[in-house]
Amino acid sequence: MSVLELLGVSVVLVLVALLFCIVVFVLRVEAVSRVPEKISAICAFLTLLVAVSAAWVAWSQLQESKDSSRNQLQESKNSSAKVIYKEYISLAIDNPEFSAQSCFGGEKELKKMMKNEVIYEKYENYVAFLLFSAEQISMLTNYDTKWEQVLLAQLTYHALYLQSPDFQKVMMGFYSEYLQYLIRVSITNFSAYKCGP
Structure with missing residues (x-):
C-alpha cells in the first residue's frame, strides 16, 4: 500500500x-x-x-x-564521479603522449622524458591529476568495484612512473591508503600483463 x-x-x-x-x-x-x-x-x-x-x-x-x-544523493555523487572522469579523459585526449605512457612509451620513453624537465613535470602533473581524480571518484562512489576496475586500467597505463623511485619515495605517501592499494595493484598488473590481460 x-x-x-x-x-x-x-x-x-x-x-x-x-x-x-x-x-x-x-x-x-x-x-x-x-x-x-x-x-x-x-x-x-x-x-x-x-x-x-x-x-x-x-x-x-x-x-x-x-x-x-x-x-538522490547517491545519484548526485555518481554524476559528479562521471564529470570528474570525463575531465580526466579530456585531458588524456589533449595529451596523447602522456595518456598511456607505460604501454606505448615504455621505459625508454620515460627515461627520455625525465631528461626534459619541462615535459617530465607536465607528465608528473598529468599523473597527479589522474591520481586526484581516482581518489575523488573512489570516495564519491563508495569504492564501487566497477569504478575500481576503470581506475586500475587507467593507473596501469602509468605503472612505470608509479613504481619509479621519484614517485615511491616522494609522492606515494600523499595519497590515501585505498589509492596506494590501487597503485600497487596497477603496478602488479602491469608487471604481469603489461597493458592487457
Missing part, C-alpha cells in the same frame, strides 16, 4: 471517528442517561486508532523521504 493510499485511509478514519464523536456528544447532551458507556469506549478506541494510524503514516512518509533523499 502506498503512502498516498495510507494517507487516504487515515483521513477517512479521522472523519468517521469525528462523526461518531459528534453523534455521541449530541446524544449525551440530549439525554446523558441514554448513552451507554460502551459507546464512549468505542469512541475512545476509534480516536486512539486514528492517532496511531496518523503516526504510522507520518513515520512512513519520513522513511520514504529519507530513502528518496539518499537515492
